[in-house]
Amino acid sequence: MSQLPAFLLSDENGESISFPGDKAALICLLKEDCPTCNEVMPVLESFYRAFGDRVDFYVAGQTLEGNTRLRERHNPSFSILDDTSLKVSFAYDIDTVPSLFLSDDQGNLAKQLTGFVRREWQQLARDLSDSLDTEAPELDWEALPEWRVGCGSLSVDPLIADRLRAEAENSPLRARKIEIAPADDEFEFMFDQGFSDGLPLVPPTPVRVLRMLTGTKRDPQEVVAVMPPNMGDATVEKIAINAVMAGAKPEYLGVILAAVEAVCTDEYNIHGVMATTMGASPVMVVNGPIRERIGMNMKLGVLGQGSRANATIGRALRLAIRNIGGAKPGGTERSTLGNPMKFTMCFPEWEERNPWDPLHVERGFGADDCVVTVFAMTSGPTLIVDQSSRTASQLAGSLGLGLESAFHPKAHYATEVLLVVCPEHVDTLIRDGYTKADIRARIQEVTKRPISELVENEVSAVGFPKSAAASMTEEALQKELPKFKSDADIHIVVAGADAGKFSGAFHGWATGEIGSISVSRKIEEV
């Protein structure tokens, strides 16, 4: 004889009712929208009237509204207990409602009936009447159907069962489980499901996701952000699943979570960044001690392949945007050309090789803070090759000329740039005492062009509209505009190998309120 699971449920007055008590018990689990359950309500009422003073009576319903309707429809003498959490239904492992259990006074299972089989219920009534030495229930058995199959218990509903199982196992995982048949190739399956960016994914098994979750102290069900375009809840768990697929390690998770928070702000506008035909993509820059701790590459080949941390952190963010946010090429992601940064683009700044304030300090964080900054960039890294300049003013001038092509050489005040200055160029700039402000000023100086040169013309219609220029004075047309509306639109970081005089630049998208504003978020310390 097996022991039935103990439970504690609330009755209709909110009083706690516990099982087992000190008597034999009848336990019936049912739900209101099941016709068979409604058929047995009068039977249960007659059982209660006949045996209610000698056995404990537990009738539990699976939905709150349903319990109210059962009360209105049948007005039973017993209280309908609240199993809307389905914990008892799950613990009793039922597939079907109604399920009726008879236990002895020790809580041991004596009998279990599933659905309604008149003969079985009638036999139970006789047995109870005999054993309790009392009258049998008053009931016109012949008026009842011989057999009714019952309905599926809510506790085995595929949308609910996994959560109940996880709760019962005390697992932090709540995501839907997907079983891949042994004959299927799991890698092909994930491609077929549309989870992939085009490259193979690491299967996010529960074990791998649990391991990934060790990378944060945050609750797996915490909603980190609501992610456009589909406004999906980006929980820590969902982000961890995508991080596993990207090939990330648990120690990278904090960076990924912070990046998700950053891109889901109104300022960053991930909806527009993904949707634009221009083809923008997040570019992540990591600062602080975490760079070394998780083995990011900030030196040779920093913007290229070869570093697991750089590559998979950037990829995890993109996969999360794809799978949680729902931004997919051809859907709401509508880039004309796309760009390879849409696979991944994440790199750390080489702060130790940087004679100036690193990016996160410029943006108001402490030097020891770990910070991720996200930019919306449409192209890059484009190289600025200057192996010749030996003075800071020459080199900063070169950097400026190299940035003229951002958007289009005739497009001034149009966008921002993220300039990645290589160490050899840093040495040239610092030798003449150049600060970041000096670099920015020099870039603005060498890119200044009179408006007259920026007016639409036979070579290109891009730039200042002819109609606007027509109403301007000659003096106004000679006013010089630098490339960038503000010096603050020139973001500067240091990274790359010690050898080589090649700096790089990422070109922005629609900058500011009109499009995207770069956002920094502190990374959780674990």
Next chain:
Amino acid sequence: MTTILDPTNEAEPVARQITPRSGVITGRVALLDISKPRGNVLLDRLETLLSERLEGITVNRYSKPTFTKPAPDALRREIQENNDFIIEGLAD
């Protein structure tokens, strides 16, 4: 058997019904410019043509603050409450 966890938001998309098409354009017609370059050129021309060809319609012009973001709720509401038809100029 390999079990993996669903990486998506698991949300069921909301099914929205298309307003029944009457086959006739009458009443108030909204033209929404998303503020992309030259979108207004297209919509100006469209307004002229609609006004020439359809008698008794009223054309109301609207524009989004920026093409990079969804239209603000207040603008959507205003368009919905004051118009029978809408044409949006995507300009791409």
